[in-house]
Amino acid sequence: MFTKLGLRNFKAWRGTHEARLRPITLVLGVNSAGKTSLLQPLLLLQQTAASPDRRSALDLGGQPGARLHFGTMIDVLSGHDPSQTLAFELGFVPTVQAGRGVDAGAGVGVEAGNGAGGGAAGEVERAGQDESLFRAAYGATEDGGAVVLCAGFTTKGKTYEVERVTDEAYALTAPPLSGGAPAVVSPDFAPERSIAFSPEALAALGAEGAVVRDAALALRNELSAVAYLGPLREFPARSHAWQGHAPERLGSKGEFAVQALLAEALLMGAEGGASAEQAVRGEGEVLRSALLEQVSRWLVVMGVADGLELVPQGASGSYAVVVVRGKERANLADVGFGVSQVLPILVLAHVVPRGATILLEQPEIHLHPLAQSALANLLVEVSLSRGVQFLVETHSEHLFRRLQSLLAEAAIQPDQCALHVVTHDGEGAALHPLEVDAYGRVTRWPARLFGDAVGEAERQLRWMVRRKQEERGRG
Known part of the structure; x- marks a missing residue:
């Protein structure tokens, strides 16, 4: 789980800023204030850590296969000023096992007991684990690329760092090398993919090299x-051809969400000894699975449907997603956008590894206010039962208000939530943490965060009184 995100001179964030992150973190604010770019360093570092080039400082995209394209280093620097230094800091507590990432072929599947009332019994244990800090600073090269100026970890109470001292060499600073001894400098100490020390730097640390290696692996x-x-x-598509395998990820648009549903229904049953044909049962030959039941349950809670079905379309190997509403059954492509837009969220929440982090932008899109409110219930239940961290950029007052209610009900505690408001003064973005007590009350409420419902009611009443007075005067 990520506990802190610091950034300096990244896009709209001129200067240094720091956001605390919790199991549920909401980022609120008006359009174009800088909400999206606040969380993008996680995606940029993820892409860099997965880069095939171990000498890559920052993988900004632009190459075939890249998931995100950030442009050049000049594009991501505040004010597009190449003289600025870009920097990130991440606090984290290890919660994910090696090789269990959603992009590491984790596949799909939902554990038993993750439904209603799953509660703290399935909660990922974080107690007793120490927080580690990763820091890195970058400069721009003449061709618009990036170079690591310094990078390192603070873990187990000690700090380990490499710093660029010439165009070719890095100095290594660490507790085993302290005590007034000259810094150890080598061109072989250049960090790999920003987050890892080179084998030569780890060897120079001796026995403590394992500490840094473990911290880099955990990150x-x-x-x-x-x-x-x-x-x-x-x-939404009218039919979906079964690809025969579980998707490694759902995609930034949720384009593989239906494939994940099909995989859980067709492959998980086969792994348990049943064939794919045996997984198809019931009236109308609809597929059944625990994941599909979870998704259907949340559609009911949100009030957008009574269930979801996967129906084979003849012998073609294709399946239709059918939305059930009362006695009516309709193809997903023939109903309102709400179901298709929330479907990837519901699937993703239950297929990511336990302890994973989900970054959501505007989960409320195309949803009725009642369904937007229920999103808060989803975040809380999945966070508590599966240890999943949610970092959510949203405009939804309904989601926020329901989270306040859940705090008042003690369904979740204040230290499990972080609420941030982003503003922009024309010069750059600014971060304003909201202080929330155990009853969901917010202190120092920012102006113009949401629509002024009370003010609108007062204006309506005031004009109603004025117009009635005028009508009586004319009579």
Whole structure:
């Protein structure tokens, strides 16, 4: 789990800023204030950590296969000023096992007991684990690329760092090398993919090299388990051809969400000794699975459907997603956008590894206020039962208000939530943490965060009184 995110001179964030992150973190604010770019360093570092080039400082995209394209280093620097230094800091507590990231072939599947009332019994244990800190600073090269100026970890109470001292060499600073001895400098100490020390630097640390190696591996695992769902989801299709394998990820638009549903229904049953044909049962030959039941349950809670079915379309190997509403059954492509837009969120929440991090942009899109409110219940239940961390950029007052209610009900505690408001003064973005007590009350409420419902009611009443007075005067 990520506990802190610091950034300096990244896009709209001129200067140094720091955000605390919790199991549920909401980022609120008006359009174009800088909300999206606040969380993008996680995606940039994830892409860099997965880069095939171990000498890559920052993988900004632009190459075939890249998931995100950030442009050049000049594009991501505040004010596009190449003289600025870009810097990131991540606090994290290891919660994800090696190789279990959503982009590491974790596959799909939902554990038993993760439904209603799953509660703290399935909660990922974080107590007793020490927080580690990763820091890195970058400069721009003449061709618009990036170079690591310094990088390192603070872990187990000690700090280990490499710093660029010439165009070719890095100095290594660490407790085993302290005591007034000259810094150890070598061109072989250049960090790998920003987050890892080179084998030569680890060897120079002696026995403590294992401490840094373990910290870098833990950070890599946490980054690999960041699942991102953007603000625009895939347009609903009328049929879906079964690809024969579980998707490694759902995609930034949720384009592989239905494939994940099919995989859980067709492959998980086969792994348990049943054939794919045996997984198809019931009236209308609809597929059944625990994941599909979880998704259907949340559609009911949100009030957008009574269930979801996967129906084979003849012998073609294709399946239709059918939305059930009362006695009516309709193809997903023939109903309102709400179901198709929330479907990837529901699937993703239950297929990511336990302890993973989900980054959501505008989960409320195309949803009725009642369904937007229920999103808060989803975040709380999945966070508590599966240890999943949610970092959510949202405009939804309904989601926020329901989270306040859940705090008042003690369904979740204040230290499990972080609420941030982003503003922009024309010069750059600024971060304003909201202080929330155990009853969900917010102190120092920022102006113009949401619509002024009370003010609108007062204006309506005031004009009603004025107009009635005028009508009586004319009579």
